[in-house]
Amino acid sequence: MVKNIGRKLFFGGAFLGVLGAGGGYATYQRRLRENRSISAEDYNAAQNQSDVQGALRLLRSGDAASATKLYRYTTCPWCGTVKAFLDCQKIRHDCVEVEPMLKGEINESAYKKVPQLRFDKADGTKGPYLVDSGIIVDTLAKEFGLGKQLDSEDVKKWRDWARGPLVRLMTLEFNKSLFDAWSGYSYIDKCDTIPYANKLFLKVVGAPVMYLVALNVTKPRLIRDGFLSVTDVPAERFHKELNRFAEEALHDAKTKKAKPFHGGNAPDLVDMDTFGVLQAVRGHRMYDELIAKTKISEWLRSMDSVVGNKPYTS
Ligand SMILES: N[C@@H](CCC(=O)N[C@@H](CS)C(=O)NCC(=O)O)C(=O)O
Numbered sequence: 001m002v003k004n005i006g007r008k009l010f011f012g013g014a015f016l017g018v019l020g021a022g023g024g025y026a027t028y029q030r031r032l033r034e035n036r037s038i039s040a041e042d043y044n045a046a047q048n049q050s051d052v053q054g055a056l057r058l059l060r061s062g063d064a065a066s067a068t069k070l071y072r073y074t075t076c077p078w079c080g081t082v083k084a085f086l087d088c089q090k091i092r093h094d095c096v097e098v099e100p101m102l103k104g105e106i107n108e109s110a111y112k113k114v115p116q117l118r119f120d121k122a123d124g125t126k127g128p129y130l131v132d133s134g135i136i137v138d139t140l141a142k143e144f145g146l147g148k149q150l151d152s153e154d155v156k157k158w159r160d161w162a163r164g165p166l167v168r169l170m171t172l173e174f175n176k177s178l179f180d181a182w183s184g185y186s187y188i189d190k191c192d193t194i195p196y197a198n199k200l201f202l203k204v205v206g207a208p209v210m211y212l213v214a215l216n217v218t219k220p221r222l223i224r225d226g227f228l229s230v231t232d233v234p235a236e237r238f239h240k241e242l243n244r245f246a247e248e249a250l251h252d253a254k255t256k257k258a259k260p261f262h263g264g265n266a267p268d269l270v271d272m273d274t275f276g277v278l279q280a281v282r283g284h285r286m287y288d289e290l291i292a293k294t295k296i297s298e299w300l301r302s303m304d305s306v307v308g309n310k311p312y313t314s
Contacts, residue, residue, distance in 0.1 A: 027205060027209075028209050031112075034112045035112050035113055037110065037112070038110050038111055040111060040113075040131045040132030040135055041132075041135070043109075043110060043111040043129070043131050044129075044130060044131060044132070044135060047128040047129060047130075048128055051119075051127060051128040052119070052128045052130065055119030055127050055128060056119075056139070056140075056143050058119070059091060059119070059140075059143065060143050060144065062092070065121060065122050066119060066120075066121065066122060066127075067094070067119075067120045067121060067122045067124075068086075068091065068092065068093040068094070068117065068118070068119055068120075069093065069094050069095075069096050069117070069118045069120060070082055070083060070086065070093050070094070070095050070096065070115060070116075070117055070118075071096045071098050071105060071106055071114055071115060071116040071117075071118060072095055072096070072097065072098060072114050072115045073097070073098055073100050073114055074097060074187050074280070075174075075184065075187060075280045075281070076114055076115065076280060077163075077167045077170065077171075077276070077277040077278075077279075077280040078114075078115060078133035078134075078163070078167070078277075079114055079115040079133065079276075079280075080275075080276035080277055080278070080279040080280050081133045081137055081162075081163070081272065081273045081276035081277060082115045082117060082133050082136050082137060082276070083095070083276060083279065084272040084273070084275050084276030084279065084303075084307065085136075085137050085140055085141070085269075085272050085276070086140075087306075087307035087308060087309075088267055088272050088306055088307055089140070089144050090308075091140075091144075093117075097191050097193060097194070098114050099188075099191075099193075099194045099198050099202070100188075100202060100206060101198055101201050101202045101205070101206055102198060102201075109129060109131075111129075111131045113131070113132075115131070115132075115133050115136065116129050116130070116131045117129065117130045117131070117136050133163075134163065137269065137272070137273070138150060141269060146268070146269060149268055149269050150269070154270075155262075155268065155269055155270055158245070158249050158262060158270040158273075158274070159269060159270055159273045161241075161245075162270070162273040162274040162277050163273060163277070164225075165222065165225065165227040165241065166238075166241060166242075166274070166277055167277055168218050168221060168222050168227070169222060169227065169228070169234060169237055169238040169241060170238060170277065170278070170280065170281060170286070171214055171218050172214050172218045172219055172222065172228075172234045173234045173235050173238055173286060174214075174280075174281060174284070174286065175207075175210045175211050175213075175214035175215075175218075176214070176234060176235075177211065178207065178208060178211050180211075181206075181207040181208070181210045181211040181214070182203050182207040184207070184210070184284070185199075185202055185203050185206060185207055187283070188202060219234075227241070235286075235289070238286075238290070239289075239290060239293050239294045242290055242294040242295070242296050243294050243295050243296075245274060245296060246294065246295035246296050246299065247295070249262045249270060249274075250262060250296075250299055252264075260299070260302055261299070261302065261303075262274075266306070267303060267306055271299075271303060275300070275303040275307075278290070278300070282312070287312075287314075288314040291312070291314075300312070
């Protein structure tokens with residue numbers, strides 16, 4: 001009898017496990033399809049361009065008639081780059097937290113990735129969107145007088161580094177085990193707008209997917225591109241890259257002295273992108289570790305002060 005119940009529980013559990021894994025895989029494949037259904041370039045091009053120009057004009061003038069909204073995931077590094085830009089330039093905006101599993105907040109958008117910057121009017125009238133962090137930041141940079149930086153090879157080199165290998169090393173460490181991937185989603189517990197069932201679904205299905213993607217996609221790419229070797233410990237390599245940033249990007253080649261920001265006395269697009277990427281793990285044990293173990297803590301403090309953040313405490 002007890003043996004029978006045990007067997008039923010075992011087969012029942014195995015059945016649910018297979019069902020969960022199958023459901024997770026199907027959801028993942030559907031997302032990939034949706035995410036590829038339209039490119040950011042095509043989506044942006046399909047917006048009413050005179051509305052976009054009008055919205056950018058309002059933004060530049062700081063006009064109260066605009067209500068700029070950043071649709072994002074808190075833990076999305078690319079969303080962080082847009083937020084860092086908006087904060088550094090003191091551009092008034094609200095953040096809308098997108099629930100990462102069903103993404104109901106961006107339902108009406110055919111483009112399914114975040115960040116998305118939406119230029120509504122203050123009276124609630126819907127405005128156009130700009131999507132893709134690189135496009136958003138570059139467009140705003142031109143509007144806000146930072147366009148010349150886009151021509152600098154050095155700026156380009158470090159921005160590519162921040163948006164490429166740095167993001168990947170951070171993602172790998174963030175999802176290094178099933179447990180880590182699960183706890184990486186705990187930020188969502190604080191989002192009152194997200195129903196409990198979605199939170200659970202996110203952890204049960206989302207965390208294993210993130211773990212598998214980190215292991216099978218992110219890690220091999222880092223190895224292929226020479227940013228990780230098979231024997232490297234990802235956290236150590238992540239810290240090594242941040243120290244390289246401190247030693248090379250925050251160093252003036254002419255005076256041979258350290259400088260407060262890559263941009264000199266004020267942040268430039270390199271500082272904004274790098275800081276923005278790292279904000280994806282703000283409050284996570286990875287952020288405390290990078291403050292304790294790398295040479296960028298002073299720069300982080302300076303960036304916090306520019307963007308108007310409270311001083312960081314773990
Ligand atoms: N190149 C894009 C990448 C954006 C991206 O991949 N965002 C992730 C979140 S970090 C996303 O929305 N993935 C699709 C999903 O969650 O389904 C950008 O810079 O904005």
